[in-house]
Amino acid sequence: xxxxxxxxxxxxxCDRDVQTAIERVTGFAPKMVWHGDASVPSSDVIVLPGGFxxxxxxxxxxxxxxxxxxxxxxxxxxAGTPVIGICNGFQILCESGLLPGALxxxxxxxxICRDVFLKVENDQTFFTKCYREGEVIKIPIAHGEGNYxxxxxxxxxxxxxxxxxxxxxxxxxxxxxxxxxxxxxxxIAGIVNETGRVLxxxxxxERLYEKALGGTDGRRVFESMLLSxxxxxA
Amino acid sequence: xxxxxxxxxxxxxxxxxxxxxxKAIEGAVKGLGITGVGDVRQGKYIExxxxxxDPAKAKAIVEQMCKDLLANTVIENYSYEIG
Numbered sequence: 402x403x404x405x406x407x408x409x410x411x412x413x414x415c416d417r418d419v420q421t422a423i424e425r426v427t428g429f430a431p432k433m434v435w436h437g438d439a440s441v442p443s444s445d446v447i448v449l450p451g452g453f454x455x456x457x458x459x460x461x462x463x464x465x466x467x468x469x470x471x472x473x474x475x476x477x478x479x480a481g482t483p484v485i486g487i488c489n490g491f492q493i494l495c496e497s498g499l500l501p502g503a504l505x506x507x508x509x510x511x512x513i514c515r516d517v518f519l520k521v522e523n524d525q526t527f528f529t530k531c532y533r534e535g536e537v538i539k540i541p542i543a544h545g546e547g548n549y550x551x552x553x554x555x556x557x558x559x560x561x562x563x564x565x566x567x568x569x570x571x572x573x574x575x576x577x578x579x580x581x582x583x584x585x586x587x588x589i590a591g592i593v594n595e596t597g598r599v600l601x602x603x604x605x606x607e608r609l610y611e612k613a614l615g616g617t618d619g620r621r622v623f624e625s626m627l628l629s630x631x632x633x634x635a
Numbered sequence: 636x637x638x639x640x641x642x643x644x645x646x647x648x649x650x651x652x653x654x655x656x657x658k659a660i661e662g663a664v665k666g667l668g669i670t671g672v673g674d675v676r677q678g679k680y681i682e683x684x685x686x687x688x689d690p691a692k693a694k695a696i697v698e699q700m701c702k703d704l705l706a707n708t709v710i711e712n713y714s715y716e717i718g
Contacts, residue, residue, distance in 0.1 A: 460707055467704060496707065503709045510655045550652060550710060584653065 402634075403627050405431035406444040408474065410465045415451035415487065415607060422607035423448070426623035436468040445630040446483050447474055449490030451543070451605060461504060461546045462492030471497055483527045483598040483626065488544055491591070491601030500594055500601045501559070502551030508584025512545040516616075517582055519590055519604060520570035523563050526597035527629045531621035537574040538618035540604040542582060542590075547603040549585035549592075559592055566600055567591035640685045642697045644715040646706045647678035681705060685717070693717050 405423050409416045416433065424430045431448065434441055441447055455464035465471070471493075478484045478499050486494040494500040507513060516539050521532040532538065551559070559565055567590040571580040576588040583603075591602030606619030648654050654676050661675035683700065687693045697715050706713040 459705070463704065463707065495709075501709075503707055505653060505710065506655050508653060508655055510659055548653070552709075584655075 403427045403429040403446065403630050404442075404444050405429065405446040405448060405626070406434045406441050407431045407448045407450055408434050408436055408441070408470055409450070410436040410452065410454035410468060410493075412454040412456055413450050413452035413489070415489075415605065418605075419448055419450045419487065419607040422610045422619070423623055423626075426610055426620055427627040429627075434470065436465065436470045438470050440473040441470065441477060444477070444482060446485065446626050447477065449474070449484065449486040449493050451488030451490060454489055454493065457546075460492075460496065462489060462494075462496040465489075465493045466496035475499060478594075478599050481596070481598060483629070484600075485528050485622070485626070486599075486601040487605055487607065488542075488547070488603055491603055492546065494599065494601040499599050500592055501555050502549055502592070504546050504603070505548040505550050505584075506546050507544070507548050507582075512543075513547075513582050514541070514543040515582075516541045516609075517590075517604065518570050518572050518574075518580065519567040520574045520576060522565045522568055523593065523597070525563075526566060526593050526600060526625075528593075528600045528622050528625050529566055530629060531625040535574065537570060537572060539609070539616055540606055540619050541608050542604050543608075544583070544603055547583040547585065549589040549603075551586065556587055556589075559589075560587070562595070564593050564595070564597075565589055565591070566593050567602055567604070640687060640690075640693050640717055642683040642685055642693070642700075642715050642717050644681040644683065644697065644701060644705060644713060645678060646681070646701075646711050646713045648676060649710055649712055652710045690717065
């Protein structure tokens with residue numbers, strides 16, 4: 402049993418993609434929860450989907466971070482409920498303070514929509530345990546503001562504590578400047594909080610979860626959330 | 636609004652934070668053949684009407700707005716004038 406809740410903000414546009422991915426991969430349909438609600442139903446996982454919440458007004462994710470539902474998302478995350486933010490969801494996690502740093506305009510100024518290679522840096526988290534550390538996977542990105550920024554002290558701490566989950570890499574797994582599509586510092590594509598139970602990532606695993614979509618490398622994010630939930634219940 | 640005040644808020648990227656939009660503007664300005672132009676940094680300017688006549692209270696309101704929403708202090712600085 403997996404009780405997932407997908408938060409729907411005005412301007413979310415990957416909410417139904419992730420809903421379908423969770424249902425097809427885990428067999429359990431998530432609840433869709435409107436951002437104006439005061440609380441999230443009791444959940445094993447909360448998902449902040451991709452999109453352009455509030456039209457990206459002010460800063461990406463800034464308005465959504467102050468949506469009525471977010472007080473409860475933050476409270477539940479701090480109490481241990483796993484939360485994954487994908488793309489705009491990652492931006493919302495940073496704006497709400499659940500993850501450090503910020504996502505800036507891509508260094509090239511271009512909106513980038515293509516498959517990229519990622520190196521799995523941490524396979525011990527709630528959302529990554531079905532991957533293997535060091536393996537290279539292919540997942541698409543689709544963003545204009547995915548350029549991860551934090552001060553060097555924060556970056557050192559993230560790396561020192563093993564909190565970088567994914568890095569942009571080339572097919573051989575080398576994290577070179579050329580393999581970083583958006584200018585993100587230290588090629589960071591995804592990070593987790595101190596407990597490994599809150600993950601923010603710019604790439605979209607829900608877009609590559611079965612062969613008909615062109616690949617399956619995103620699938621294990623959803624398999625990981627199911628496995629982690631079942632292990633915790635056992 | 637009697638005795639209303641207005642806040643003029645400026646939000647700028649911190650030094651050291653990459654500003655690709657500023658760079659693009661700089662390139663475009665130079666492309667126009669305008670000389671004597673150095674670095675360009677882009678920011679935001681926000682005006683807020685305040686229903687408050689006490690300057691100290693007005694300042695407190697503006698501070699809270701800037702910190703909680705208008706600026707992301709990880710990457711941005713803010714300054715304001717109230718008048």
